[in-house]
Amino acid sequence: METVKQTYFKNGYILTMNDINQVYACGELLVEDDKIKAVGKVDPALIRPDAEVIDLNGKYILPGFVNTHVHTSQQISRGVGDDVDFITWLHKRMWPFESNMTEEDSYISTLMCSLELIKSGVTSFAEPGGQFVSGMAKATAQSGLRGKLAKSVMDCGTGLPAIWQKTTQEELDAQIEDLEKYHNTADGRVQVWFGLRTIFNNTDDLIVKTKELADKYNVGIHMHVAEAKSEIDYTNEVYGENTVTHLHKLGVLDKNLLAVHTVWLTNEEIDLFKKYDVKVSHNPASAMRVLGFAKIPQMLEKGVCVSIGTDGASSSNRMDMVDEMWLTSLIHKGWRLDSTVVPSTDILCMATKNGARALLDDHLYGSLEEGKKADLIIINPFGPSMMPVNDPIAALVTAMHSTNIESTMCDGKWLMRDRKVLTLDEEVIVKEAQAHAEAIYKRAGIVLPDRFPTIR
Numbered sequence: 224m225e226t227v228k229q230t231y232f233k234n235g236y237i238l239t240m241n242d243i244n245q246v247y248a249c250g251e252l253l254v255e256d257d258k259i260k261a262v263g264k265v266d267p268a269l270i271r272p273d274a275e276v277i278d279l280n281g282k283y284i285l286p287g288f289v290n291t292h293v294h295t296s297q298q299i300s301r302g303v304g305d306d307v308d309f310i311t312w313l314h315k316r317m318w319p320f321e322s323n324m325t326e327e328d329s330y331i332s333t334l335m336c337s338l339e340l341i342k343s344g345v346t347s348f349a350e351p352g353g354q355f356v357s358g359m360a361k362a363t364a365q366s367g368l369r370g371k372l373a374k375s376v377m378d379c380g381t382g383l384p385a386i387w388q389k390t391t392q393e394e395l396d397a398q399i400e401d402l403e404k405y406h407n408t409a410d411g412r413v414q415v416w417f418g419l420r421t422i423f424n425n426t427d428d429l430i431v432k433t434k435e436l437a438d439k440y441n442v443g444i445h446m447h448v449a450e451a452k453s454e455i456d457y458t459n460e461v462y463g464e465n466t467v468t469h470l471h472k473l474g475v476l477d478k479n480l481l482a483v484h485t486v487w488l489t490n491e492e493i494d495l496f497k498k499y500d501v502k503v504s505h506n507p508a509s510a511m512r513v514l515g516f517a518k519i520p521q522m523l524e525k526g527v528c529v530s531i532g533t534d535g536a537s538s539s540n541r542m543d544m545v546d547e548m549w550l551t552s553l554i555h556k557g558w559r560l561d562s563t564v565v566p567s568t569d570i571l572c573m574a575t576k577n578g579a580r581a582l583l584d585d586h587l588y589g590s591l592e593e594g595k596k597a598d599l600i601i602i603n604p605f606g607p608s609m610m611p612v613n614d615p616i617a618a619l620v621t622a623m624h625s626t627n628i629e630s631t632m633c634d635g636k637w638l639m640r641d642r643k644v645l646t647l648d649e650e651v652i653v654k655e656a657q658a659h660a661e662a663i664y665k666r667a668g669i670v671l672p673d674r675f676p677t678i679r
């Protein structure tokens with residue numbers, strides 16, 4: 224006989240994030256196996272006698288956060304780029320680091336990143352491109368998270384490390400191989416997307432063929448788009464137009480394009496994003512460091528699907544969606560000199576259901592609704608950083624820390640309970656990550672200068 228497992232939550236402040244963002248101030252929720260069976264008010268007849276009953280006593284339930292841009296393979300490079308200019312960061316630090324990584328490094332890095340994701344309430348993420356989809360897939364399967372994994376794809380550009388100098392066809396073939404091996408593995412939690420690193424390193428031929436293949440395999444394309452002023456200067460010099468206008472001419476703007484950063488867009492290009500339903504991943508922390516301010520208020524006004532990502536640990540150091548929500552709530556008010564733009568209500572949508580839409584999975588998760596996957600988090604607000612709560616929505620965005628996230632469930636399974644990660648051995652992974660990071664620094668010949676006089 225098949226066993227059915229139920230978890231019944233009661234007395235919770237439930238933010239469904241459904242079409243009307245319905246909230247139940249004292250609600251119930253029933254999880255059965257991997258799905259949500261009922262939400263709001265649960266018919267007692269549905270609850271099995273052997274269901275686990277969890278009295279939330281006023282704690283919050285939210286859909287799991289969706290991190291739409293996180294370089295899991297860069298987790299163990301954290302600190303490699305602090306306080307240096309962009310070119311030093313890329314050529315002298317990141318390229319040597321990443322090109323010296325092994326499959327095992329990528330695996331450990333993704334495990335390490337998964338710990339931080341789970342502890343900050345993430346249940347689903349998109350990784351834009353490491354060197355080893357195999358290592359990332361293995362770690363993602365183990366972590367219990369959902370991941371859209373892509374290879375870092377480059378077929379042109381000057382100064383690239385020798386092992387990255389590949390032809391267009393080699394890059395396409397490698398991705399097809401990954402797709403055929405790992406797509407829809409781990410109960411469908413692990414999926415493979417196509418990647419395009421940036422227009423600096425991608426030929427038109429590669430971009431066009433990538434779009435054709437993504438359509439054929441019915442998956443998305445993850446690309447850094449218009450991220451830095453230097454990129455726009457480059458595209459204007461080479462193509463005589465901005466990145467997004469060029470991508471439009473190539474026929475790539477579409478609902479399955481996840482465009483990351485999108486800092487340097489004209490108003491007309493924002494209209495193109497809306498027209499073609501291109502998805503945006505806004506990464507405020509890394510943007511603040513070197514890239515600039517994306518026109519998020521205009522994008523939201525126009526109805527572009529904007530989600531949130533953390534970028535990589537070498538760019539923004541904190542792979543913490545709670546911190547990114549908080550930053551999102553601040554930076555646009557600052558540069559627009561308007562404290563009404565990008566309100567908390569929008570930010571919660573960006574971090575949940577917009578993220579699910581961006582990953583082409585809004586039929587599966589992103590909101591707490593009957594029949595959807597049980598991807599959810601429990602938040603304990605009863606501490607000094609959040610209490611007293613007078614405006615719950617604002618509190619979740621502007622006062623909450625990730626330490627308020629008590630438990631994380633994905634696909635009906637607990638990944639973390641009462642702050643303890645259940646799927647991964649945190650102590651072991653942290654130690655291994657440090658050892659692997661130090662070994663790569665050594666192999667790559669990267670020496671970070673002592674910032675303060677140091678006696679060793």
Ligand SMILES: [Zn+2]
Nearest residue numbers: 351447534535
């Ligand atoms: Zn990135």
